[in-house]
Amino acid sequence: MWPFRRSSAFDVRSSQPYWLLRDGMGDAGPALPGPLDCDVAIVGAGITGALIADALVATGLRVLVLDQREPALGSTAASTALLQYENDTHLTDLAQMLGAERATLAYRACVRSFTLLEERFPELLAESDYQRRESVYLAADEKAVDALRTEVAARRAIGIHVDWLDEAELRRLHGCRRPCAIVSPLAATLDPLRFTRGVLSACVRHGVRVYSRARVERIEELADALLLHVAGGANVRAGHVVVAAGYESMRFAPPVADIDNTFALVTDPLADTRRAAALPQIWESARPYLYLRGTRDGRVMLGGADVPFKNAMTREALLPRQVRKLAAAYEDLFGEKLPPIAHAWAGSFATTPDGLPFIGRVPGWNPRLQFALCYGGNGITFAVHAGDIVRAGIEGREHPLEPVFGFGRSETVRRGEQGGAGKPTAAVES
Ligand SMILES: Cc1cc2nc3c(=O)[nH]c(=O)nc-3n(C[C@H](O)[C@H](O)[C@H](O)COP(=O)(O)OP(=O)(O)OC[C@H]3O[C@@H](n4cnc5c(N)ncnc54)[C@H](O)[C@@H]3O)c2cc1C
CATH class of the missing domain: 3.30.9.10 (D-Amino Acid Oxidase, subunit A, domain 2)
Incomplete structure (x- = not known):
């Protein structure tokens, strides 16, 4: 008999990763009540989406987070949660790929992740077994x-x-x-499930709306906004959209991983x-x-x-x-x-080919759409920077990490642009 129950999470991980057994399912989050309007919609309530929502709290923008599962039950619940500044790609190899200046920028950014995280969440980290x-x-x-x-x-x-x-x-x-x-x-370790839930709870206390069981099937380009088509028909109109849907983002994103x-x-x-x-x-x-x-x-x-x-x-x-x-x-x-x-x-x-994430806008694509693809063995360390990069994108500013974490650096992305792969206006199959 097949030993694993097919669950909604099955596509990204086994049905019972350790953190879920340890911390439990928790209470179900609210479902989308009907059509909604917001300034920023974040697709994905994993650790990346949570950290982006946190970074946007201070902007006063109306932020909404949608997840097709319950928050943090995607790849975040399966993570072994090693936090490292060291990339899967050696600094020396990265320098060959991107040049010494950009390789240095990437490594130093990951070193900085620890201080940023520790200064921002001192109490929550202690509650999340951060060590x-x-x-x-x-x-x-x-x-x-x-x-x-x-x-x-x-x-x-x-x-x-x-x-x-x-x-x-x-x-x-x-x-x-x-x-x-x-x-x-x-380096450090933590309980990623507890931490992500804690970040999201704090965001909710500051006015961020988080909805569970809200699967985004398609992103449509309107004249002055983006429209998220959510399974069940309750669509969300957003000034800006950030796709932080883990590896499932690849349905919407250029082929970079x-x-x-x-x-x-x-x-x-x-x-x-x-x-x-x-x-x-x-x-x-x-x-x-x-x-x-x-x-x-x-x-x-x-x-x-x-x-x-x-x-x-x-x-x-x-x-x-x-x-x-x-x-x-x-x-x-x-x-x-x-x-x-x-x-x-x-x-x-x-x-990704260079072990770095892809965060921000895609050159030539609708500037209202951003991605936070925090891939590779350092996903969590990268995610610490995602909120700041996304915020800069929303405010129309260049971010200093764009040359290393942005889409502009990749040959693969450039090929995708020429071929028009995955344009945001294209209907995305569910
Ligand atoms: C076994 C394992 C071990 C790992 N170990 C480490 C490690 O030690 N250190 C590390 O940094 N990283 C590790 N990773 C990678 C780690 O999972 C990521 O770094 C991080 O948790 C990814 O977070 P995320 O928020 O980007 O993605 P996810 O946690 O997958 O969150 C994305 C969310 O988007 C939602 N979503 C997807 N599609 C849609 C849609 N269409 N509509 C609405 N919602 C949607 C999902 O339900 C999910 O909750 C590991 C991964 C695995 C599987």
Whole structure:
């Protein structure tokens, strides 16, 4: 028998990711009461949409958030929620792709994400198990050592504090059996579901309207606004629209990303719960990579074994096999068996060629429409900047991060423009 109940969330993740089990469904949010009018409509109430709504609260604009599920139950509920400034693309590689100046800009922006987040949400982060942790980036094998040495030098050259661990120190401090690692003091973990719900609740208290079970099927261009066609017929007229619909945004957006599946698990609490609570984030130079963190209650959370996306059914069918791979990878890394697995799940996510997000307007498209495609392993760190970039777009200002997080940088996007792919006025199939 098929083990997973088909749920409305099934397309992006398993029906029972860890955070949902831990924090529960919560009360259902209000449904769209009928046709509405607003200044800004945000499509998607995941962590990205929530942070954008928060950034717009201060503008006095009438902001409305629509989600086809309940808030935060898309990919955000499946995330292992490692917050890193380090990109899936090394600084050195990014400099090759975008030039040194833009690569530096992108890395420094991600470094800044931590302060921005901590200054904006000090209490909510504490309630959401936010914890600063070191990040330990392992050389997967001897062949990776030179690239990591170059990477350390490049990061130090732009003022990022990193340390180097050789094989013996790495084994002594963290128990990892790898040739060396880059250690960054700047990284963190949190409970993404609790945090996102908290951000949205605060937004609602400040007048933002959040509606659940409101699936946007099509975006129509009007003379002086955009019209969101919502399943069920209660349409929303908006001065500006921000699509922050996770990887499901790709129905509306230019073709800038590939979709993969990733697999994750949590163990039972370790005998020494403090060991897991103090674990750094650990990940590696292999692609796809293994990633792990501890939880506050003493579990190890492990993810990786990514495969290209085919469909949700295949993803779930692969779960047992990929979980065995994760357990084997843990054993290979630490030379000890993975503690008993409490729960495992899978989710889909999108990656871009340079590992950076696409946020803001699309050149040549309707300027009332913006996207916040916070893809890649740093989705949450990128999302911290999305609100500010979107706000600049609404106010008709250039944003300093446009050269690195904007659509203008991508050859793929430019090809999409010429071919007219996914124009906002086109009917989008549901
Ligand atoms: C297993 C796994 C592990 C991950 N680990 C990490 C990690 O450690 N660190 C990290 O930064 N990122 C990680 N990610 C990626 C992570 O999920 C994203 O960074 C982040 O949660 C995405 O948030 P989002 O708000 O952009 O998207 P989502 O959380 O998917 O939110 C989008 C919302 O839009 C809604 N929506 C979609 N289409 C429509 C529509 N047509 N109409 C109305 N609403 C719509 C959805 O219901 C959803 O709630 C991981 C992903 C997975 C699957």
